[in-house]
Amino acid sequence: MTLFIPKIFGFINGLIKKKKIFIEPNHLFEVKIFNSHQSTFLIKYSQKGQTLIEEALLGCWKKNIQIPQSEILKFQIFVTNPTENKKLKCNIEVNEFSDTKDIINTTKFSFFVGTTLDTWQWKSFEVKSILN
Helix, strand or coil: CCCHHHHHHHHHHHHHHHCCCCCCCEEEEEEEEEECCCCCEEEEEEECCEEEEEEECCCEEEEEEEEECCCCEEEEEEECCCCCCCCCEEEEEEEEECCCCCEEEEEEEEEECCCCHHHCCEEEEEECCCCC
16 A cells, blocks of 8 residues: 555656646737717627627627737627618727736727618628737
């Protein structure tokens, strides 16, 4: 029995030393989406390896998203326009934060939303980190 215990500890120590745990650093982005007039929209994005879809009912949406350094921030937006407002504009602002939570880069997008169901579609956006 006394010989068996050191072998078990040796085996466990060997497993611990062989196992390499690597945590990939992340980039932090803040995504703000707002419309020029009241409307609803859907937002599709990835967070921690899962694809999430959220709905904004008030015409404004804001979320902090962490992306691994090896990836690019990708998201999609589907805006509805049931009032057929010809001037409905969707504005997107993406802020990238440093490790000290200071804004180091701001990227802006905008597009006009179609007035009929046939013209509504998912719009895709990508933002690359300036830290790479």
